[in-house]
Amino acid sequence: MRNLKIMGCANALPGKKMMFKDQTRYRLEEGETLLDLCDVAVQNALEDAGITIKDIDCIIGGMATPLQLIPCNAALIHERVAKGLEIPAMDINTTCTSFVSAMDMASYLIDAGRYEKILIVSGDCASAALNPNQQESYELFSDAVSAFVVGKSEADAGVLYAAQKTWSEGAHDTEIRGGGGLQTAFLFTEENKEDYYFDMKGVKVLKLTAKKLPGLLKDTLLKAQLSLDDIDVIVPHQASKALDMIIPHLGLQNKQYINCVKEYGNMVSASIPFTLCNAIHENKVCKGDTVMLFGTAAGLTSNILIFKY
C-alpha cells in the first residue's frame, strides 16, 4: 500500500443551471471562468483540510483540456491561489481520468517522502467546446471543478492498487481535433468549425469500453489480490446515462456504486473527484472503507484505483 490520506476536498459549480428533460446540467455564465471555480474549490478544500495554501508542497492540475496552450493549467491555478509562493505546479493528463492518474502519481510522491501535502485540481470548461448539433454530448456535459488535498497518513490509509491501460484504436472516438498544434486556431473557418467542437462517437466508445473494461477490472482485482467483496464503495466516472447499463456488464450490480449523472452530468475530469468528494461529505465513504475509482477516458484510456480511506 502506498501511503496517502485524503485530508480534505471541495467542489465548485458554475452559476448557470440548465435542464434537459429530467437531467440537470451546469454551465459557466457570462463573465465566469473555470479559474473562478478553481479558486472557490481550492479555498474550500484547504478549509476542509484545516490547512492554508502555504502548507501545500505541490499543485497538480489533473485536467482533460488546456485553459491556455501555454503555460500549463497548474501554473494558472497557482497564479490564482498561490501567487507569491514557489509551490511547484504540474499538469498530469489522461483526459477524463486525469484525477485518478494525479492521485496515483501523488501516492508515489507522498509515499517516497518527496512531498507531504499535494493539492489536486480537476475540472474542465466543457461548454466551451460543446457542439449544439450533437444532441447527445450537448445535453450530457457540465462545467465543474473539484479540488482535493492529499497528504501523508499516520493511520492505515493509502492506495492499495492502481492500473491504467490505453487502447488507441479509440483515439478518435472522443476528441477535439482543432485548437492544438495539429490544427491551430489560425486555421479555423466556418467550414471546418466542427473540428473545433467536442466530437464524441458515443456508441463506439461504449462498445470499446464494454469490450475492454471487464478484462481490466478482473485483472486488476487479481493483481491487487482483492475480491469484489473487499470493495465497500465504487465511484465510477459519470460518463453517460449508460452507466447503469455498464455496471451489470462488469458484474458490479450488487455493489454500492454512485450514479449522479441525472444531477450533474458528465463533468469531464471533475466527474470522479466531484462524486468522491460528495460521497465523503455525505458519509457514503467512511474511514477504513475500501474505495474503487474507475473510468474510461478519451484515448481510449481506462484507469482503476483502489484505496483505503
Next chain:
Amino acid sequence: MRNLKIMGCANALPGKKMMFKDQTRYRLEEGETLLDLCDVAVQNALEDAGITIKDIDCIIGGMATPLQLIPCNAALIHERVAKGLEIPAMDINTTCTSFVSAMDMASYLIDAGRYEKILIVSGDCASAALNPNQQESYELFSDAVSAFVVGKSEADAGVLYAAQKTWSEGAHDTEIRGGGGLQTAFLFTEENKEDYYFDMKGVKVLKLTAKKLPGLLKDTLLKAQLSLDDIDVIVPHQASKALDMIIPHLGLQNKQYINCVKEYGNMVSASIPFTLCNAIHENKVCKGDTVMLFGTAAGLTSNILIFKY
C-alpha cells in the same frame, strides 16, 4: 537515489532548415506533422535501447503544448507507435521542462516497481504559434522531437535529486493565451490574432530567472548533499542566446555545460532531452557521470534534476 537507467534515446528534426544570420533553426515542412517526428524518434530510440515497443510499460508525453485539445498527446503518439497494444499513455506538463518532470516522475514509477520500461516523448510544434511580428521569439525556436527509453538499472544509476519551483508572478511572461478553454478558437478574429500567437516577454523572463534560479540551484545542491565539483556535465534548457550570460550568474562558468542554441535554437520541451541525447551519443556524457539537467519554463517554472548515468 531512485533507480533509473537511460536505455536509449533518439532525436528527430523536421525537413525545413532556416538560417537567421548564423543561427540554424528547423521547422515542419508542408505536409509534415509533429507526430511524424514522434514516430521517427520513438522507432530510433527503441532501436538504440535494443527493444521493441512491446517491451514498453508506459508512454509519457512530456510536452509543453497539446497536439489536439482532446485526447492527450501520449494517446495520439500511442496511436502512431503502439496501436493494438494496451500500454498506458499519460501526459506530464511543466511546459519547457516537461521532459525533466517526466523523467522525475518516471524514476518513482521505476524505483517502486510499477513499470520496468517507460518511453518519454518530448517535443512541440513551435512554428504553429510563432508570431512573425515578434522577431526575438520568431528567430529563436525550432520544431523537434526527442524520445527516451528509461528503465530499471542493475548498476548504480538513477536520480540523485530533483527539485521544481513555480513562481506564478511570471505566468503571463511566456504564454499562448488563446486556443484553450479560456479563449477558444471560436473567438479567433483578425483583431485578437495576437492572443493566439506565442508571446514571450524575453527581458522579464530573464530577470525573473536571474532572480530566482541561483537560490534554487544553491538550495538543491545543499539538499542533495552535493557540491558543484560532483557534477560532471550540465545540460541546460536551450532557452535563448542569453544562456552564456546566465551560466556565470549561476556560478557555473567553469563547469562543462552544453550550449547548442546556435545549431538548433530553443526546441521547447525537446530542448533538454535533445541536447542530452546528442551528448550521450557524442560521449560527452559517459557511464558513471553525474549529470545535471536544469531549465526554466513558462509558469514561471524551474526544474533541476541530478542523475547518475
